[in-house]
Amino acid sequence: MARMTFLSCLLFALVTSACGAAKKEVAAQPPPPRPPAVYTVGRTLLGLPGQDRVELSAAPVTPLAGWLTPVAVPSPDARYVAYNAWRQLREDDPALSWEDQGIAAGDPLARPSIRLHDLETGSDRTYVDGGFSLAWRGDGAIAYFKGAEREYRAGVRYVGDVFVRDSVDGQARRWTPRADRYVVAGWAGPTLLVYRVRAGEALDVLALDGPGKRRTLASNAGLVAISPDGTSALVEHGPETGPPQVVLLAVSNGAKLASLDLTTVDPSVGVVGYSGDWQGDIVAAPSASGIVLLRVAGRRIELARTMRAAAGQGVAEPRFVGASSVTGWTSTSSGGAFVDCDRVTGRCARAVPLPTARGAEGFPAWRRPAYNPSRPQEGEQ
């Protein structure tokens, strides 16, 4: 592969140096669309430094969390990748009702789990049986949700608790005071941010400061991103509770630091979605028309630019890739594609790495970013 790349570069250099007029045109071409820094395609994990590709034992998926949480999270020391897996216990055709499939209340349908892949030894084991969603703190502490029961059952809320271990093999301590439906989102310094999913899929962002120390940071809200220093969180409120807005909150006490009413900016923004990224003073977030960049400076939030994806194409989990790109993903009939947007031009194009990849365990070949939304990270404090 390296030899082919070298030959391609050599040929490219020869052609461009031989044709002066063509040289300018070639140089003006935008770079090809790229995937995120680290990503999964089906069971394959790509982009890790020093690793060509890693084959996982199961396909990373998050059926009970969607993209509220990453499918896979590299550890801060780069030793592990923890990822979410799902073992279906019986078929559940989405076109048919449970009654028409003979599924009764209480029947076990699937078992979620968190798996741990050791990049040094290659071992891949079940880490949490009957749980999903995790967050890795900079010092190696790991938080995760574990169900009260291992199986996800028809007509039964999948409730459980959030546990924290100081290290991968440390003792698990329960941080939530009572069982509920939680999804772990990320660490903001020493505080763990999790979702509570209420009736009607109403989302609350909760702050867990330690065992039994739970407070509501934002009701009816989604977490857009955690600031690089981990002290504040940008949350979004949709139009179901008032004018859609983004709000900057101090993690330590929930104080409102700034807000932006989205009805006062470019209408193409519409609403802002959860699970974005924060680099320097710029936040990337999903929006109605694609991706929006917001500048958060001190106690002020302003629209920096909009980036439009193809019409009707929702973009999820946008991540900064270097200084020039923001890359999210969108679902397709074959499992998904990355959408790479240029921060300067605002143009977006699709990237489909491993286009012939096949799905695994009944799932399409999902293309999703693998990342750690927790802050601060090394070099950011």
Next chain:
Amino acid sequence: MRIALLVALVLSTAAPASAANGWWTFNRNTNLNSTLTWKWTYPPSPADYSRSWRAGSGTTMDECEIGRGWLPSGWYAQKGHWDHYDGSKIRGRVWWVQDKTCRDGSTRRTELFIHSEETASNGQSCTSTYDDPFCWERESDYYSNGCIKLARPSPVASFPNDLGSAHATYHDYGGKAPHGAYATADANELYVYS
């Protein structure tokens, strides 16, 4: 007018409600303005009857977006019906439907209901300056986190009593009489068009 009279005549001469077999359909158009319909038949007659109401669902049209997208397409079993449901977010007259895998083949939408904004005693609690969760104040109340929502009147706005009408029609024309969670399979299903 003549059609309305004919429909009224058909309804008034229809067989007893106990013989009816009913089900919901939901036709997704926009987040704020879609259509919920109750359909029923009198088996073995194939003729079907229906009543429809404006309804909202979600804040985006991505059926896979948890807490944001509208209800995924497909058939749903009904898991229960309450007149005085008393949840933290949803109260009053509600129908609870099964979890559903969305079109991406992976993501499960959960905690799904047909409901309005009212108190557990079917009243209105309108106190705040903008949006009370148990008061139907304005057009944007049709938005939801994913559920189907019907309007109802309140002291601060004169929306039609669609929740009341849907509830009465459900019980009059084939809806299950018992209230609470259904332990057994229920024939009153919901179909969401794609």
